[in-house]
Amino acid sequence: MAEKIYRELGVKIARLRMRGGMSQSQVAGMLHIAQTTYSNYENGTHKIPLEHLRQLALFYQVSYDDLLGSIAENDEIDEQTVMNKLSRLNGSGKHKVMEYIDDLSANDQGDKRRR
Numbered sequence: 001m002a003e004k005i006y007r008e009l010g011v012k013i014a015r016l017r018m019r020g021g022m023s024q025s026q027v028a029g030m031l032h033i034a035q036t037t038y039s040n041y042e043n044g045t046h047k048i049p050l051e052h053l054r055q056l057a058l059f060y061q062v063s064y065d066d067l068l069g070s071i072a073e074n075d076e077i078d079e080q081t082v083m084n085k086l087s088r089l090n091g092s093g094k095h096k097v098m099e100y101i102d103d104l105s106a107n108d109q110g111d112k113r114r115r
Contacts, residue, residue: 006046007043009041009044009048009067010042012067013042013048013056013067016056016062017042024038025038027056027059030059031052031056033052050100054103064103064107065107
């Protein structure tokens with residue numbers, strides 16, 4: 001399942017990049033990573049760190065839902081699985097998850113206000 005998510009996300013960020021007329025090297029430079037690393041994001045062979053997802057969403061002026069929405073909607077997520085994974089994280093990991101949830105909530109609220 002995770003591999004499918006990475007592939008679909010890679011396709012989305014590749015489309016956004018191409019619509020913007022940018023090269024992989026240009027986007028990689030904006031993220032301060034190697035072009036090969038960014039290429040692996042688009043190919044779905046590397047996980048994209050949350051900070052890079054945040055930067056890409058801001059750069060392309062899209063919400064997290066725009067990046068992840070249809071992916072998440074295609075696969076039911078079992079809450080117990082989420083809780084089990086969350087319980088295995090250290091304090092820092094749990095803090096990052098909470099920040100991500102807060103970001104998603106803020107983006108969702110902003111989307112609702114614009115409608």
